Amino acid sequence: MSEAGLADLVGVTISVITNDGRNIVGTLKGYDQATNVILDDCHERVYSTKTGVEQLVLGLYVIRGDNIAVVGEVDDELDSQIDLGQISAAPLKPLAH
Amino acid sequence: MLPLLLLKTAQGHPVLVELKNGETYNGHMVQCDSWMNVHLREVICTSKDGDRFWRMPETKIRGNTIKYLRVPDEVIDKVKEDSFKRDEKRPNVARGRGRGRAVGGRESGPGGRGGGRSVPGAPARGRGRGRGE
Amino acid sequence: MLFYSYFKTLKGKEVTVELKNDLAITGTMHSVDQYLNIKLNNTRVVNEQKYPHMMSVRNCFIRGSVVRYVQLPPGSVDTEILHDATRREARGG
16 A cells, blocks of 8 residues: 555546535546646535535536645445435535634 | 646647636647646636636646646546657657657647647737636 | 654554635544645544535545544654654754
8 A cells, every 4th residue: 555645546436525525426546745736537425404415517627726625545346335316415615714 | 747848749739728726728838847837828817707718828837726627638648648659769869759848758848739839929928827817 | 754654654554634715634643745635534524414525434634624533542652752853853854
């Protein structure tokens, strides 16, 4: 296993939580020292208290590192078991401070 | 693959840039540098709430104000091509692929691809951050 | 460097990282780097009812700049070593 870095996540489906509270899921194609990332085939999962999760297709994105809070490795098997349409929650808060 | 290499490859393509303040800029990427500063042409700026628009011929955006960029899907394949071609041509000294900046070109100087030709008498107005009322 | 060195000693321990967006993630410390970015394994979000956003994530990378607190297992703090390291750091060595 490598040191803290995103090397072992390249080519894998990841879920990025941004500082403004958005959740973007896609394939990690590349990254750099500043945690800038390339996400291919990505979509946003929009959480709401009124309806289930809605997915917006975004495409190919470069997300700037200083706008990234968390990069999570999506367990595809777990993910396929989740019925996003049934999940309802407030969007994450934007980063404070 | 490095994010900045992808952005370099996106030169000449339409991109969408969202800033940390929520404004978005749609335009053709003329050039970008290693700080992610970005130069766009034929720009439409949209306010945070999406209800006001400004057109401007040209905009330069400081990299550290950017939240993310959206790039056309096909650009990622061109990156591969580019690096492949570059490796292929390694032994030859002179390459100078295409005009303008591309990957290993000289630095500095105005204009990216075909600048000045496609925009005769390049308008000096409308740079900056589109704060118009 | 002190906190970098210190966090490295927590590898394999279970910690809870609270972020500046109030999300708290519990997991096994896998690694840390010079920016204090943290990688956790076997993660679970605290209060998953309210924060289902990471339900299918079991390993994650947390950017150091968004960390508010790292909650440590009580037994894992060797204050003697920490005192020594702090003095050494203060002396510039």
